[in-house]
Amino acid sequence: QKEVEQNSGPLSVPEGAIASLNCTYSDRGSQSFFWYRQYSGKSPELIMFIYSNGDKEDGRFTAQLNKASQYVSLLIRDSQPSDSATYLCAVRYFNKFYFGSGTKLNVKP
Amino acid sequence: DAGVTQSPTHLIKTRGQQVTLRCSPKSGHDTVSWYQQALGQGPQFIFQYYEEEERQRGNFPDRFSGHQFPNYSSELNVNALLLGDSALYLCASSPNGDRGLSTIYFGEGSWLTVV
Numbered sequence: 001q002k003e004v005e006q007n008s009g010p011l012s013v014p015e016g017a018i019a020s021l022n023c024t025y026s027d028r029g030s031q032s033f034f035w036y037r038q039y040s041g042k043s044p045e046l047i048m049f050i051y052s053n054g055d056k057e058d059g060r061f062t063a064q065l066n067k068a069s070q071y072v073s074l075l076i077r078d079s080q081p082s083d084s085a086t087y088l089c090a091v092r093y094f095n096k097f098y099f100g101s102g103t104k105l106n107v108k109p
Numbered sequence: 110d111a112g113v114t115q116s117p118t119h120l121i122k123t124r125g126q127q128v129t130l131r132c133s134p135k136s137g138h139d140t141v142s143w144y145q146q147a148l149g150q151g152p153q154f155i156f157q158y159y160e161e162e163e164r165q166r167g168n169f170p171d172r173f174s175g176h177q178f179p180n181y182s183s184e185l186n187v188n189a190l191l192l193g194d195s196a197l198y199l200c201a202s203s204p205n206g207d208r209g210l211s212t213i214y215f216g217e218g219s220w221l222t223v224v
Contacts, residue, residue: 043218099151
C-alpha cells in the first residue's frame with residue numbers, strides 16, 4: 001500500500017505570512033506530485049504539480065520536491081484569509097493517484 | 110470548454126438500496142477514475158475506466174461496480190448500501206498515454222448519505 005502522509009493540522013498563520021505545508025510519500029517509484037486545495041463542502045481543485053527535484057513557482061505558490069528524502073512541500077507566500085482550506089498532497093504512480101488526508105490551513109486576518 | 114460534470118450532486122439512500130452516479134469527463138479526456146472521500150479523509154481510489162473497460166481497481170468490494178460508455182462518460186454503481194458508504198464520490202478525468210506526467214481533473218462530486 002502506497003502511503004502519503006500529511007500533518008492534519010490545523011496550521012494557523014497570520015495574514016501576510018508564509019504558510020508551509022509538508023508531505024512525505026512511501027514509494028520511490030512515484031512519478032509526479034500534486035497539491036490540491038479543498039474548501040469545505042467542495043471538491044479538490046488543483047493548485048500545482050511537480051515532477052522534477054527542486055522548486056517550482058506559480059504566483060504565490062511554490063512546490064518543492066526532494067525525491068531522495070521522499071518529501072514534497074508547498075509554500076504559500078503572503079497568505080490570505082481566502083487561502084484557508086484543506087490542502088491535499090497527491091502522488092501519482094502510473095495511472096493511480098494516492099492522496100494524503102490533508103492539512104487544514106487557517107489564515108487569520 | 111466544459112469540465113468534468115457529475116450528477117446528482119446530493120442524494121440520500123436507505124441501507125440496502127442501490128445507487129448510480131454519473132460522470133462526463135472533460136473534453137478531450139478518455140480516462141475516467143472514481144474516488145471516494147469520507148469526511149476528514151483524502152480521496153481513495155475506487156477504479157479507473159479506459160476504452161470501456163475497468164483498467165485498475167482499488168481496495169473496494171465488488172458492491173462497487175462501474176461502466177464506461179463509448180462517449181467516455183461513466184457510471185458508478187453501489188449495491189447493498191451500508192452506512193459507511195456515506196461519502197463524497199468524485200469523478201476525475203485525464204487523457205490517456207500521458208506517461209504519468211499530467212494531472213487529473215475532478216468534478217464537483219456527488220454527496221451520498223446512507224441512512
